[in-house]
Amino acid sequence: KEITARLINTGNTILNLISFLNVSKNCCNVFIPSSFKLNEREEKEFQIKIQIPLSTNVSEYPMKIGIGTEYFKKERTINIIVRVSYYHTSLSDMEEELRSLEEEIEEYKEAGINTWDLETLIGYSKILLSNANESISNDQITVLENSLSYLKNNIDAARSSLSSMRTQKFLLQNGWLIVLLIIMSMLTIYLVPQVFIPLYKIENEIRNLKSEEEILVSSRVETEKQYFMRKIDEKTFSNIMITKQDKILKTRASINEKEKEAKKIIETRLKPIGILRRLRESKPKVFKKKDEK
Known part of the structure; x- marks a missing residue:
């Protein structure tokens, strides 16, 4: 995230300014020029770069920015609001989806269907899930994006396979009922x-x-x-x-x-x-x- 700020020298003297920054270490990394030189009545823009690690907790963090000299200083407080990111939401949804798939695969297995390929796919997906969580801790967004992409493909493939086995599962679980209905008919x-x-x-x-x-x-x-x-x-x-x-x-x-x-x-x-x-x-x-x- 970048914020554009502006400095204005309203006086007739050249100003050599330095910046001061106070922000919680648990929040983020903030980058701001350390010094500025403003000529008489000069106006200058600068960028405040805010980098929020993936592991930062959802909260509101106050950040104080000060600009001045050894004789005077002006401060401005900016509140940095950290919300749940798309990556966290997607990862949470996929984690829940994997749990649901595991339970469903177990039902198919108990019904007598060979689910070895699906279990292998889920095992590989768990590794991807672990990699995704680790990439959040290490702030590796590229690794996280790749892990989420592979996870989604695996979940879609598992869902498709289960859908094709649904009829077989029904017949295996309700075979006695079907036979009974045929006899009754x-x-x-x-x-x-x-x-x-x-x-x-x-x-x-x-x-x-x-x-x-x-x-x-x-x-x-x-x-x-x-x-x-x-x-x-x-x-x-x-x-x-x-x-x-x-x-x-x-x-x-x-x-x-x-x-x-x-x-x-x-x-x-x-x-x-x-x-x-x-x-x-x-x-x-x-x-x-x-x-x-």
């Missing part, structure tokens, strides 16, 4: 047409048959009432009862058959062997046409 494809739909239809048929049975039984009871009340004769009563009883027996037989059919579906199609057999039978068959002679 296959079972659903099998159970819906082979079990659920047939059972649903049979249950509806049984429900309708039972309703029909109830109607027939109620009708038979009503016929008996009519007979006992002498509204119909014995012959008519007998014919009606025989007909209704025959229908009731047939309906009950149908209900029994449907219940057996439902039981058979459950017993044969829900057993593991039955499921495997049905799945094999459901595979598409390829028929080859024989060449006609």
